[in-house]
Structure formats: structure tokens, C-alpha cells
Amino acid sequence: MDVLDFPLSRLCYAAHSEDAIEAERAGLPAWLDRQLDARNASSPDLEGRLRSFRLQIKYAAGNGQPTPNGDTKNWPAVDEMRPFRYLEAPIDSAWALLDPKVARPNEEQSRPYQEVACATIIRAVHSRAQVFERMAGFWHDHFNVLATDDRRIGCALPMYDRDAIRAHALGNFRDMLEAVAASPAMLIYLSNASSRAGGDNENYARELLELHTLGRDAYLNDRYDRWRDVPGAAEGKPAGYIDEDVYEAARAFTGWTIENGQRLDGATELPRTGRFIYIDSWHDGYQKRILATEFAPFAPPMADGRKVLDLAAFHPATARFLCLKLCRCFVSDNPPQSLVESAAKVWLESARKPHQIAAVVKHIALSKEFAASRGSKPRSPLALAASFSRVTGIDLSPTWPLVQQLAQCGQRLFGWPSPDGRPTSAGYYVTPEYLRERWVLVARLAGNAWATGQPKAVQIHASGDAPRVGDAVERWLPRFAGPGAAAAPFFAALGMDPAQPLSDEKKLAQIAGLCAAAPQFQMT
Amino acid sequence: MRSSRRAFLEGALSGSALLTLSGAPLRQLAFAASPGAQNRILIVLHLRGACDGLNLVCPANDLNLITARPIELRVAESGDKAGHPLPAAATPHIDWRLHPAAPELAELYKSNALAFVHAAGIPEANRSHFVATDIMDRGAANSAALARIGDGWLGRHLAQSKLSGGGLQAVSASGSLAGEFAGFGSAFSVPDLNNGLPLPWDEKMAGAIEGLYRQAPGSAGAAGIRALEAAKLIAARLPRGAGGKFAPYFDQKERYDKAGDIGRGLRTVARLIKADIGLNAASVDAGGWDTHEGQQGRFHNNVQRLSGALGAFWNDISAYQARVTIVAYGEFGRRLRANKSGGTDHGRGGVMIAMGAGVAGGHILGPWPGLAEAALDERVDLAVKTDYRQVLSELLTFHGGEPLSANVFPGYKAPAHLGILA
Numbered sequence: 001m002d003v004l005d006f007p008l009s010r011l012c013y014a015a016h017s018e019d020a021i022e023a024e025r026a027g028l029p030a031w032l033d034r035q036l037d038a039r040n041a042s043s044p045d046l047e048g049r050l051r052s053f054r055l056q057i058k059y060a061a062g063n064g065q066p067t068p069n070g071d072t073k074n075w076p077a078v079d080e081m082r083p084f085r086y087l088e089a090p091i092d093s094a095w096a097l098l099d100p101k102v103a104r105p106n107e108e109q110s111r112p113y114q115e116v117a118c119a120t121i122i123r124a125v126h127s128r129a130q131v132f133e134r135m136a137g138f139w140h141d142h143f144n145v146l147a148t149d150d151r152r153i154g155c156a157l158p159m160y161d162r163d164a165i166r167a168h169a170l171g172n173f174r175d176m177l178e179a180v181a182a183s184p185a186m187l188i189y190l191s192n193a194s195s196r197a198g199g200d201n202e203n204y205a206r207e208l209l210e211l212h213t214l215g216r217d218a219y220l221n222d223r224y225d226r227w228r229d230v231p232g233a234a235e236g237k238p239a240g241y242i243d244e245d246v247y248e249a250a251r252a253f254t255g256w257t258i259e260n261g262q263r264l265d266g267a268t269e270l271p272r273t274g275r276f277i278y279i280d281s282w283h284d285g286y287q288k289r290i291l292a293t294e295f296a297p298f299a300p301p302m303a304d305g306r307k308v309l310d311l312a313a314f315h316p317a318t319a320r321f322l323c324l325k326l327c328r329c330f331v332s333d334n335p336p337q338s339l340v341e342s343a344a345k346v347w348l349e350s351a352r353k354p355h356q357i358a359a360v361v362k363h364i365a366l367s368k369e370f371a372a373s374r375g376s377k378p379r380s381p382l383a384l385a386a387s388f389s390r391v392t393g394i395d396l397s398p399t400w401p402l403v404q405q406l407a408q409c410g411q412r413l414f415g416w417p418s419p420d421g422r423p424t425s426a427g428y429y430v431t432p433e434y435l436r437e438r439w440v441l442v443a444r445l446a447g448n449a450w451a452t453g454q455p456k457a458v459q460i461h462a463s464g465d466a467p468r469v470g471d472a473v474e475r476w477l478p479r480f481a482g483p484g485a486a487a488a489p490f491f492a493a494l495g496m497d498p499a500q501p502l503s504d505e506k507k508l509a510q511i512a513g514l515c516a517a518a519p520q521f522q523m524t
Numbered sequence: 525m526r527s528s529r530r531a532f533l534e535g536a537l538s539g540s541a542l543l544t545l546s547g548a549p550l551r552q553l554a555f556a557a558s559p560g561a562q563n564r565i566l567i568v569l570h571l572r573g574a575c576d577g578l579n580l581v582c583p584a585n586d587l588n589l590i591t592a593r594p595i596e597l598r599v600a601e602s603g604d605k606a607g608h609p610l611p612a613a614a615t616p617h618i619d620w621r622l623h624p625a626a627p628e629l630a631e632l633y634k635s636n637a638l639a640f641v642h643a644a645g646i647p648e649a650n651r652s653h654f655v656a657t658d659i660m661d662r663g664a665a666n667s668a669a670l671a672r673i674g675d676g677w678l679g680r681h682l683a684q685s686k687l688s689g690g691g692l693q694a695v696s697a698s699g700s701l702a703g704e705f706a707g708f709g710s711a712f713s714v715p716d717l718n719n720g721l722p723l724p725w726d727e728k729m730a731g732a733i734e735g736l737y738r739q740a741p742g743s744a745g746a747a748g749i750r751a752l753e754a755a756k757l758i759a760a761r762l763p764r765g766a767g768g769k770f771a772p773y774f775d776q777k778e779r780y781d782k783a784g785d786i787g788r789g790l791r792t793v794a795r796l797i798k799a800d801i802g803l804n805a806a807s808v809d810a811g812g813w814d815t816h817e818g819q820q821g822r823f824h825n826n827v828q829r830l831s832g833a834l835g836a837f838w839n840d841i842s843a844y845q846a847r848v849t850i851v852a853y854g855e856f857g858r859r860l861r862a863n864k865s866g867g868t869d870h871g872r873g874g875v876m877i878a879m880g881a882g883v884a885g886g887h888i889l890g891p892w893p894g895l896a897e898a899a900l901d902e903r904v905d906l907a908v909k910t911d912y913r914q915v916l917s918e919l920l921t922f923h924g925g926e927p928l929s930a931n932v933f934p935g936y937k938a939p940a941h942l943g944i945l946a
Contacts, residue, residue: 191817191865199864203816206870210652221650221667224902243651243902408715410700417811418572420654430744431701432751433713436721439733439751443724481736493732514725517733519740519748 004387004479006374009524010330011035011365012130014386019130032365035131036358038170046127053397054081055118059107071103078107086112086158087119091184094155095274113147113154114400116161117413121398125386135169135361136161137382138329140414142322143180143212144421145189147414152188156274157414160185170358173322174313174351177212181309182276184258190419193257195250197284205249205308207419209241213312215321233292240317241291248288252295252304255283278302291315314351319344323360330364332376333425339369378429379524381409381441384516388442391479392512393456401450408437430522439517446513447506455509470498472511481518564687564847564881566923567793568678568704568807569786571830571854573814574653576868577875578857578906579823580626581640581888582607585619588895593862596820599623608633610640612888620888625828628835629877636886637838638879639944641915643893645856645908649901651870653814656855660912661703663933673934677916678805679708681932685924691757691802697789698809705807709746712754716788717795720762720770721755761799779836783829786810790837797844804923813854817865834879845880851919852877857906860895873906876915882922884946914938918945 001008001020008015008023011032015023023031034040057080062073086094094112097104120137127133145160147153164183168176180186181204187193190204210216218240223229225244232239257279261272270277278301288295288304291311295304312318323343327335346363350356364370379387385406389396403413410429416422428434448454469491477485491498502508515521582599583589584607589598599607599621607621608630622630632638646659648666655667663677664670682694694711696702705711714721723730730752737748765771773795780787789808796803810830815822834850841848857874873893879885890910893899901907913933921928922945 191867194817194865196864199862201816201863201865201867202869203814206651210654216652216655219650219652219655221648221652221655224649246651418653418814426743427706428700430747431713432747432754433715433721434700435744435747436723436751436755440722440724485736489735490732493728493735495728514729514732518736519744522744 002479003390004521006524007365007370008130009379009383009387010370010373010377011134013124013133013380013383014390015130016128016390019128029362029366032131032362035129036170036355036362038132038358041127041129041132041166041169043128046123049122049126050084050087050119052083053118053122054083055114055398056080056400057082057107057111059105062103062105067103069100071101073103075103075105078105084115084119086115086155087162089158091156091159091274094158095272097155098151098274099272109151110154113157113414114403116147116157117403118398120161120413121382121385121396121402124382125389125396131361131365132169135357136166137380138326139165139169139176141416141421141424142325143186144416144419145185145414146417147185148412149415149417150188152274153185156183156185156188159183168357170355170361172352172354172356173318173347174309176357177309177313178306180212181208181253181305182256184274184276187256187258187276192253193260195254195256196279196282197251197254200250200254200284202246202250204253206246208249208308208312209246211420213321214241214315214317215324217321218315218317227289227292230292236292238292245290248290248295249308251284251286251288252290252308255279255281256302256305257282314348316344316348319347319351323347323364326360326364327369329424330361330377331367331370331373333427336369339364339367342367375523376426377424377524378426378522380424380429381406381411381434381438382413383524384409384438384522385441385445388445388513388516389453392446392509394445394448394453396445396453399450399452402445402452405437405441405444405450409441410434410437426523435522438522442516443510443513446509446516448509455505455512467502467508468498469494469496469500469502469511472502472508473498473515476512476515477518480515480521482520485518485520563804564849564923565797565803565844566678566805566919567790567848567850568702568805569830569834569850569852569877570702570807570809570811571813571852572657572809572811573854574656574856574858574870575813575826575854575874576815576819576823576858576871577642577854577873578860579819579868580623580827581610581642581875582621582623583618583892583895584621586895588897589860592860592895593868594866596866597823597862597868610888615888615892618892623823623827625824626831628831628838632834632838632879633886637883638877638885639883640888641876641878641890641910641942641944642888643873643890643906643908644853644876644910644912644915645873647908647911649872651856651872653855653870657703660853660855661706663704663913663916663936665913665935669934675707676702676704677932678704678807679706679711681920681924681929682708682710682805684929684932687804687924692754692796693802694805695793695796695803696807697792697796698785698807702807702809705805710750712750714754714758714792714796716792717758717762717770717773721751721758723752723755757801758799761801762795763799776836776840779832780840783833783836786829787833787836790833791840794837794840797841797848810852815858816863816867816869819862819867838880847881849880849882849919849923850878851916853912853915859905860900861904871905872901873908876910876912878915878919878944882919882945884943887943889942889944910942911936911938914942915944918942921945 001024003015003020061077062075065073097109123133147157160183164179192204195201220240220242223242230238259270259273259275259277262270285298287297324340347360350359584599584601607624610620610622612620650656662673664673696713701713737745763771780791793806853876857871858868859871893907893909913936917938
């Protein structure tokens with residue numbers, strides 16, 4: 001099995017050769033079991049890479065100008081290669097960068113976000129727990145936050161990635177939903193942090209129901225406040241949600257906020273830590289009715305919000321919606337209804353089990369519908385970079401220009417502007433504009449234009465003879481363009497004689513980058 | 525009606541030139557060289573996240589509004605933050621005020637180049653960003669119709685109009701392809717043109733890749749071929765400076781630069797118009813309007829960028845103004861009542877902006893339902909009194925000529941004219 005081939009290509013960013021061997025020898029189910037065990041998510045090799053990684057930080061000395069909060073922009077110029085500081089740290093340390101009394105350069109304040117972006121690439125390329133990494137990516141898209149444009153969310157991103165997304169990526173959805181609901185990143189992004197009784201804002205509540213759980217197909221917009229008209233409501237099992245549910249759910253989450261210096265009364269000011277806090281005096285404690293379920297007045301702290309999360313997480317519409325999204329991600333842009341339904345059954349059966357998500361992914365990956373879906377999904381730009389690096393022997397280490405080129409290809413890490421999250425469809429990625437940027441991506445990786453790592457000569461040219469153009473094309477064209485790709489017209493267009501010697505390693509790598517522009521390699 | 529507007533504009537132009545704040549002439553219409561319809565260009569500007577129409581074009585003296593919102597989320601009638609007065613003949617009792625951060629839009633309104641349509645939106649009550657956006661992108665009436673209508677209204681219009689086509693006929697100037705072009709094979713997305721559309725290869729290598737894409741089945745093959753063609757076209761048409769590099773683009777630079785994404789998008793459109801590559805339609809994103817919290821400052825910035833970018837663009841394409849029509853809208857308006865986060869939640873009726881060629885500017889169009897409780901949708905939101913399809917279909921009859929093909933807005937029959945066309 002080639003690491004570039006289906007099904008590993010579909011389930012991984014870039015399979016390792018050991019994975020291909022293991023999947024071949026032990027079979028896909030056994031390989032999947034190891035992949036779907038979250039305890040394997042890290043490894044000494046990966047930890048070592050994360051520890052030894054350095055990302056440049058560079059800025060000019062402060063100009064001495066005063067800031068609105070009484071400090072002056074006095075800082076020395078910095079140009080250094082700096083290790084990760086925030087990935088494992090509690091949120092307080094990143095949040096301290098936002099202290100309004102202390103003037104700091106933008107480059108320092110955006111560092112937590114940059115660290116997560118680089119760590120995401122390192123893990124996508126080098127982790128052996130490839131399915132875990134793909135699932136972390138899936139959940140970041142599902143529970144999208146925009147970290148690139150808001151420093152507060154950028155500073156909350158390391159904790160979000162670690163404690164909300166990665167901690168539950170293969171675990172239980174209800175657990176994950178609460179970790180997300182109480183995460184500073186989401187509380188800021190969907191503005192629940194400022195929502196309070198008597199004038200709550202509905203941002204989070206609406207997207208919770210529409211995007212995070214029941215899904216837009218369960219939005220019965222024509223019923224507005226007529227909850228008795230929702231099928232199943234009389235039995236306490238409403239088929240969907242209405243605007244009134246959004247309004248009431250918003251009340252349920254009032255008081256879920258973060259410590260950010262708010263003045264609670266004349267005398268008390270909360271510290272600025274960025275940590276979650278529940279403020280009971282901001283909570284709307286009166287009775288509510290959400291999803292045809294009565295909420296008693298004055299429930300214990302956070303009980304209203306938790307009850308909403310229960311109703312939403314265990315709703316059958318949520319099972320269908322999440323399984324539809326998982327099938328869209330892993331099977332096809334328009335997955336067969338049969339698979340969505342059978343996956344939803346597994347979802348509901350394991351709804352209260354700790355490895356619910358792993359069970360559903362396994363069900364999908366071992367289905368006949370999955371097996372028949374070869375060639376139906378685009379490689380994401382990150383998967384393109386990772387798999388190209390794997391087969392050309394680039395020991396990829398991210399630099400900022402690589403992050404920027406992924407954005408040019410349509411994958412701006414943690415930078416999707418709306419809460420629906422980035423699509424994974426061919427209609428989104430395989431467009432004229434993004435294709436051209438993908439060609440640039442592999443060409444620049446091949447040429448090591450961004451100092452991300454040199455392709456290895458041994459990968460490019462295995463034999464000991466003086467390499468020829470023909471060797472390079474014959475090596476790479478079938479791998480990237482499939483076994484059917486004819487080399488002769490390719491040579492003719494290139495205007496090169498296959499026997500022409502190519503002493504220059506760079507030229508060889510360039511041919512690998514060129515072959516990786518093939519249409520077949522864009523899909524998997 | 526058309527000739528009377530022309531006479532008016534020519535009159536206006538023969539008098540003192542209309543000046544923008546920066547002193548440059550805002551309108552330089554060249555009617556002598558008025559081009560045929562096949563060269564007309566429609567630009568769709570998306571106010572993504574749902575722009576608060578009541579804070580942009582504000583009935584500032586409406587007591588229902590005053591009691592529902594703090595002054596920060598309204599436009600003042602007096603004082604140093606007073607809005608620009610928008611005289612509107614149809615509603616003389618209302619003191620309409622344009623947000624103070626929009627001097628360029630006020631100027632365009634005054635010079636009859638720009639009109640607003642208030643209380644406009646989708647006909648069904650749907651407060652989901654994503655469903656409402658899909659409904660508008662596809663030219664549908666409601667969410668039920670989305671199962672039947674899979675492609676975009678502007679793509680359908682282009683496919684059936686007598687517009688010239690060829691080259692880059694339809695362009696999204698912000699990231700990925702906009703929904704109103706979905707299904708239209710000639711649509712293309714061009715985020716920016718600072719380096720043209722560079723390929724990482726020499727001509728021979730590009731030829732080798734072209735061979736692979738020509739043989740490839742399905743959409744990937746076609747997309748690759750179009751990518752190569754567009755790169756060639758842009759390389760041939762974009763002006764070059766010394767040394768063969770694309771000349772940096774300085775026109776209106778400072779004003780575009782200040783306007784963020786929308787400035788970048790409109791600059792790209794202006795460059796495409798000037799490169800004369802067959803453009804008939806473009807779309808640009810202006811995001812950030814989902815102001816559930818801290819609306820005052822965010823809205824101010826958004827309006828400033830929107831207005832500044834449109835002013836810069838209109839000056840930038842002064843020689844092409846007779847061909848270019850712009851329409852701007854969000855997926856819905858926002859709730860009448862403010863929340864305690866200093867913001868507004870999802871509502872219904874919003875405001876649409878139409879400007880440029882063909883538009884009878886200087887009016888606030890459409891029936892105004894008012895903000896009295898009985899007139900509100902579900903007692904909370906400004907009602908929708910003008911179907912967004914009416915605005916678009918009238919603009920399309922100018923853009924592509926009459927009659928408008930029935931399948932651009934399937935099942936929709938426009939009532940009596942709004943009067944948006946001059």
C-alpha cells in the first residue's frame with residue numbers, strides 16, 4: 001500500500017510508511033483501533049519535535065509613544081527564534097499579554113495563535129496518530145472560532161485547542177460540547193461572555209442549535225413561537241427547534257462568562273485571567289421552556305445551561321447532523337443517506353459512552369460506502385503539504401510563509417470568518433483560484449522556498465547512477481498522477497529528452513513539485 | 525424616465541462639479557461614449573453577518589426606535605455625531621439620517637447616484653445567517669425552495685443574457701466563489717492582483733500540466749484549465765512597469781488601504797474593469813456585520829470602510845461609471861430592541877443599497893411599515909415590505925436588458941416597479 005493511496009490518504013493528513021505496512025499486514029480494522037485510541041495521540045518523537053521547534057519573532061523597538069491606558073511603547077527590538085511558550089500553559093499566561101495597562105507589540109500578542117497554527121502543522125505532518133489529528137481538524141471546523149482577527153480569541157486558542165478540542169476529539173460529544181460552551185474562546189467568539197439577564201444576546205444559543213448540535217434542517221422557522229405545533233412536542237420530543245427555543249436557550253446561558261476585569265458592583269472588580277467564571281447575578285433564573293421541556297425557576301448554578309446541552313447533545317437531529325458532517329468530511333460531499341443513518345444509530349447508542357466519537361468514526365471508515373468512495377474528496381491544503389513532504393522526504397518544519405500559503409489555498413488556519421466553519425468540499429477547494437495556489441504550494445515546498453525543509457535526494461532518485469530527467473518523471477508522475485498517466489506527452493510538453501542528465505538535485509525536486517500539480521493528486 | 529434622469533445629470537455636471545471630501549471629482553460620466561448593454565457590469569456587495577439597516581439608514585426621530593435602543597445604536601439628529609440628513613419625499617415626517625461615518629454615501633445620495641431600499645429582505649421569516657444567505661444567493665423565496673434551486677441567481681442571469689461573455693466574465697473578488705455564481709462555469713475568484721495570477725513554472729512546464737488537466741475527467745480538469753487560461757489572460761492584460769513586472773497600483777491607494785477587505789475587493793474589481801477582460805459581474809465581501817455585542821464601535825468602523833471603499837472605487841472607475849451598477853445587501857436586518865451586550869440580535873427587514881448606472885438615486889425606496897408594535901414582524905423586528913428579488917430583478921433588466929428570464933428568480937413575479945431605475 002502506498003502512503004498516498006486510498007484509504008489511508010482519506011483518513012490521514014499523510015500516512016507514514018509504517019502505517020501503510022501495518023494497515024496492509026494487520027488490516028484496516030486493527031490499524032484503525034490503534035489510531036482511534038486517544039491514548040496514542042502523542043509520542044516521544046512528536047513531543048520532541050514540539051519542544052525543539054523554533055518560530056521566528058521579530059519586531060522593531062517601541063517608538064516611545066504613550067498608549068491610551070497610561071503606558072508608553074517602550075520595548076527593545078527583538079529578532080529571535082523562540083520555542084513554544086503557550087501550548088501547555090494555563091490561559092492566564094497568554095491572557096496577561098492583553099493587560100490594557102501594559103503596552104506590548106502585536107507580534108507578542110498574536111504569538112499564542114501563531115504557536116497553535118505551527119503546532120497544528122507539526123502534528124499533521126509528523127504525528128503517528130493521524131486519524132486523531134484529522135478529527136481535531138474536523139472539530140475545529142465544526143466548533144469554529146475566528147482567532148486570526150481577534151487577539152482575545154488568539155490568546156484563548158492554546159487552551160481551546162488543548163482542553164476543548166483535543167481532549168475530546170475521539171471521546172464523548174456531550175463532554176466536548178460543555179468544554180466548548182465554557183471555553184473562553186467560544187464565550188468570546190459568540191459573545192456569550194457579555195450576555196446577561198434582562199437583555200441577553202442570542203448569538204451563542206442560536207449557533208449552538210443551528211451549527212453545533214441539531215443543525216439547520218431542524219430549524220422550524222415557520223413556527224416561531226408556536227412550540228405546540230412542533231411535531232413531537234406534546235411528548236417532550238420535539239422534532240426540531242424554533243426561534244423561541246433560541247431566545248430561551250440564550251437566557252439559560254446568561255452568567256457563563258470569563259474573568260476579564262468586569263465590575264460586578266461598585267466595589268468588586270473581577271481579575272483579568274481569561275478563565276471561565278459563572279456569575280449568578282448575571283443569570284436569568286426564572287422558569288424557561290426549551291425544546292418542549294420545562295425548566296424550573298432558580299435552578300442551581302449552571303444547571304440551566306447544562307440542561308440545554310443535554311437536550312441538544314442527545315437529540316436525534318444532532319446525531320443525524322453530526323453524522324452527516326462526518327460523512328461529508330470522510331466519505332463524499334453528498335454522502336449516501338444509508339450511511340448517515342447507520343452512523344447516527346451508532347452515535348445515539350453510544351451517546352453516553354466515553355468513546356462515542358471513535359465508535360462512529362470507526363463505523364464510517366469500515367463501511368462499504370466509504371470503501372466505494374475513492375477519489376471523491378479533495379485533499380485539504382494541509383494534507384497536500386503533508387503528503388507531498390512525506391513522499392519527497394521533506395522533514396517539514398513550518399515557517400510563517402507556509403501558514404500564509406495554506407491560507408492562499410483556502411485553508412487559513414483558525415481564520416474562517418463565520419461560525420459555520422470551513423467546508424471540506426471539492427466545490428470549495430478545487431476551484432481555478434485555489435488550484436493555482438495549490439500548484440504554488442507544492443512547487444515552493446519542492447524548492448524549499450520558505451525554509452521548511454529540503455527534499456531528500458534519496459527519495460527523489462533512488463538509484464546510484466547519474467540521474468536523468470526520465471528517472472524523475474517516471475518516479476513521480478505515476479505516484480502523483482496515477483499509474484495511467486502517460487509520460488511521453490509530458491516529456492514532449494516539457495521539451496526535454498528523458499535521457500538528458502540532471503545533475504542538479506534542485507531540478508529533480510522541481511520535477512516532483514511539477515508532477516504533484518496533477519489533478520489526480522488533488523483528490524483522494 | 526430614463527431621458528429625464530440623463531438630462532438632470534448632465535445639468536448637474538455642467539454646473540459645479542460634485543466634489544468628494546478629498547476634492548477629487550466624484551462623477552465624471554461620459555455619456556458621449558455610453559456603451560452598449562453587453563458591456564455593463566453589476567457588482568454585488570455582501571454585507572455579511574447581517575447589517576443593521578436601522579443603524580445605517582436611521583429613522584432618527586421615530587419614538588419606537590428611541591425607546592427601544594440607546595443612542596449608541598441609533599443615529600443622532602443633532603450634535604457633533606449627527607447623521608447626514610437624507611431627504612426622502614415619500615416619508616416627509618421621518619428625519620432619515622445616514623450614519624455619520626458615511627460621508628461618501630451621503631454625497632452619492634445627494635448627487636442622485638445612490639438609492640436605499642428600506643425594509644427589504646427575504647419573504648420568509650428566517651433568522652439563520654446561513655439559510656438566509658443561501659436563499660438570497662440562489663434567488664429563492666424560502667428555505668423549502670433550496671431543495672429545488674441549487675445554483676446562483678447571477679450565474680443564471682449571465683448564462684441567459686446577451687451579455688458579451690468571454691474572458692473573465694464573472695469574478696468573486698474575495699476568497700472563494702460567491703454563492704450567486706454557483707453553478708456558472710465561467711465564474712472565477714480573484715482575491716487580489718498585486719502579483720497578477722502567478723504560476724510557479726515556465727511556459728513549458730505549464731504546458732505539461734495543461735496536458736494532464738485536459739485529460740482529467742470531472743470538475744478538477746475543467747477548473748485547472750480555467751486557472752491556466754485566467755493566469756495567461758491576466759498576464760497579458762495587466763499593465764506592466766519597468767523590468768516587465770506588473771506595475772504597482774496606486775489609484776486611490778490610501779483610501780482603499782484604509783477600507784480593509786472591502787477596499788481590497790473593490791480595488792481588484794476596478795483593476796479588472798480597467799484591464800478590459802470582459803467583466804460583466806463581480807462580487808465583493810464586506811464582513812463583520814454580525815454585531816451581537818459592542819455594535820457602536822464595530823458598526824462605525826464597518827460603515828466607514830464601506831463608505832470609504834465605495835467612494836474610492838467610484839472615483840477610481842470614473843471613466844466607466846456609465847457601465848457600472850452596484851448593489852449591496854446583507855442576509856437580513858437586526859432586531860429593533862438592543863440587547864445588554866451593546867448589540868442587536870438577528871432580525872428581518874434590512875436596507876439594500878443601489879448605486880451607479882441605471883439607478884434613480886436620491887431616494888429611500890419601498891413601502892416603509894414603521895416601527896409601531898403592530899407593524900413589526902412577530903412584534904420584534906422591522907417587517908420585510910420589499911422582496912429582495914424585486915430590487916435585483918429591476919437592476920437586472922437594466923444590466924442585461926428586458927425581459928428578464930423567468931428562471932433567474934424561479935416562481936417570482938415582481939409587483940409594480942419600485943422606481944429604482946432612472
